[in-house]
Amino acid sequence: MTQYEAAKKQYEKWGINVEEVLEKLEKVAISVHCWQGDDVGGFEVNQSELSGGIDVTGNYQGKARTPDELRSDLEKALSLIPGKHKVNLHAIYAETNGEVVERDQLEPKHFEKWVEWAKKNGLGLDFNPTLFSHEKAADGLTLSHPDADIRQYWIDHCIASRKIGAYFGKELNNPCLTNIWIPDGYKDVPSDRLTPRKRLKDSLDEIFSVDVDENYNIDAVESKLFGIGSEAYVVGSHEFYLSYALQNNKLCLLDTGHYHPTEMVSNKISSMLLFSEKLALHVSRPVRWDSDHVVTLDDELREIALEIVRNDALDRVMIGLDFFDASINRIAAWTIGTRNMIKALLYAMLTPNEYLKQLQEEGNFTERLALIEEFKTYPFGAIWNYYCEKLGVPTQENWLEDVKQYEEDVLSKRS
Numbered sequence: 567m568t569q570y571e572a573a574k575k576q577y578e579k580w581g582i583n584v585e586e587v588l589e590k591l592e593k594v595a596i597s598v599h600c601w602q603g604d605d606v607g608g609f610e611v612n613q614s615e616l617s618g619g620i621d622v623t624g625n626y627q628g629k630a631r632t633p634d635e636l637r638s639d640l641e642k643a644l645s646l647i648p649g650k651h652k653v654n655l656h657a658i659y660a661e662t663n664g665e666v667v668e669r670d671q672l673e674p675k676h677f678e679k680w681v682e683w684a685k686k687n688g689l690g691l692d693f694n695p696t697l698f699s700h701e702k703a704a705d706g707l708t709l710s711h712p713d714a715d716i717r718q719y720w721i722d723h724c725i726a727s728r729k730i731g732a733y734f735g736k737e738l739n740n741p742c743l744t745n746i747w748i749p750d751g752y753k754d755v756p757s758d759r760l761t762p763r764k765r766l767k768d769s770l771d772e773i774f775s776v777d778v779d780e781n782y783n784i785d786a787v788e789s790k791l792f793g794i795g796s797e798a799y800v801v802g803s804h805e806f807y808l809s810y811a812l813q814n815n816k817l818c819l820l821d822t823g824h825y826h827p828t829e830m831v832s833n834k835i836s837s838m839l840l841f842s843e844k845l846a847l848h849v850s851r852p853v854r855w856d857s858d859h860v861v862t863l864d865d866e867l868r869e870i871a872l873e874i875v876r877n878d879a880l881d882r883v884m885i886g887l888d889f890f891d892a893s894i895n896r897i898a899a900w901t902i903g904t905r906n907m908i909k910a911l912l913y914a915m916l917t918p919n920e921y922l923k924q925l926q927e928e929g930n931f932t933e934r935l936a937l938i939e940e941f942k943t944y945p946f947g948a949i950w951n952y953y954c955e956k957l958g959v960p961t962q963e964n965w966l967e968d969v970k971q972y973e974e975d976v977l978s979k980r981s
């Protein structure tokens with residue numbers, strides 16, 4: 567008997583149909599963020615320094631310097647990750663042929679190469695307007711800026727981005743999630759919290775007043791608690807966007823690094839699913855602050871996956887990743903983080919969720935705790951390896967060889 571067959575038997579004892587689980591898992595697309603590959607740099611002709619209160623540390627060799635390099639790196643990472651996924655782009659990854667194109671002037675044609683590449687690789691695309699790393703965002707304010715011209719610039723950028731999203735959705739026959747995140751906030755205690763929020767609300771209303779086909783483009787808004795330089799106040803807070811999304815039928819996007827340190831996204835999903843058809847995630851790993859470390863298979867990741875799986879919400883929660891670590895091989899970072907997200911979902915699917923729910927209803931907390939703990943050492947790894955083999959990607963740590971080879975052949979030659 568193979569390790570897989572032996573493992574399968576153990577799960578079958580609990581009524582878990584492993585073959586069915588693997589078929590279901592194969593259908594889950596994770597949105598892999600392109601910006602891990604070049605430290606959120608992008609390819610604008612007149613590139614600005616990274617701003618907006620986010621930061622990338624480290625200078626590991628081999629950062630992608632061109633869109634072609636980034637695509638090649640993404641292809642490498644995706645070849646080590648089981649399943650078919652999506653790639654999440656930012657507006658600063660436009661290709662403008664050496665010409666300066668203002669962000670409010672961006673058009674689908676500036677993303678033609680990405681679409682062509684996505685088609686060739688059977689990938690979906692998601693999108694984000696970029697409201698940071700720009701002279702018009704230098705004071706950390708965009709859609710809530712007191713200056714109407716600056717607000718208008720960013721409003722127009724967001725409208726242009728939604729149209730680019732619809733172009734992706736239509737071309738790839740796979741709806742694009744276009745997510746708006748802004749850095750707006752203040753370093754120190756504000757004397758007026760309401761006025762900037764009113765302006766943000768008005769800006770969003772204007773952005774969404776333009777009709778963009780919902781079959782192709784889905785709008786999301788991402789909140790935040792604080793950033794570097796906006797420690798005391800962020801305009802687009804959780805309550806702000808939760809209310810806005812509910813009232814305007816938009817998706818709320820929860821980034822796991824954007825809450826108080828003991829406040830968990832896993833505990834929010836069920837509440838939100840009761841009131842919204844869909845929600846979106848940026849799965850990240852905050853270490854003491856919103857540090858965007860590579861996602862590991864920790865308790866919170868498993869808990870998030872369990873909440874999605876046990877509530878039968880795989881079609882309702884759009885899972886995206888958001889981390890950027892420049893201190894390790896960037897392709898390994900993508901591979902580790904994305905494989906972990908998929909592992910967490912598999913783990914959740916290999917849990918006797920219905921039985922555990924029943925135990926809770928019966929008040930049998932002893933057995934609930936006992937089983938949750940015992941399942942942690944069930945032969946999950948054997949099923950994971952089988953899944954990787956089945957989908958033609960390396961099992962266990964064997965993907966590391968590929969990454970090392972690519973580092974030697976390609977990354978080490980970049981300066």
Ligand code: RNT
Nearest residue numbers: 601606620694747821888
């Ligand atoms: C910043 C947000 C945002 C960005 C990306 C690059 O705190 O998490 O999602 O990380 O848009």
Ligand code: ZN
Nearest residue numbers: 788821848888
């Ligand atoms: Zn995020």
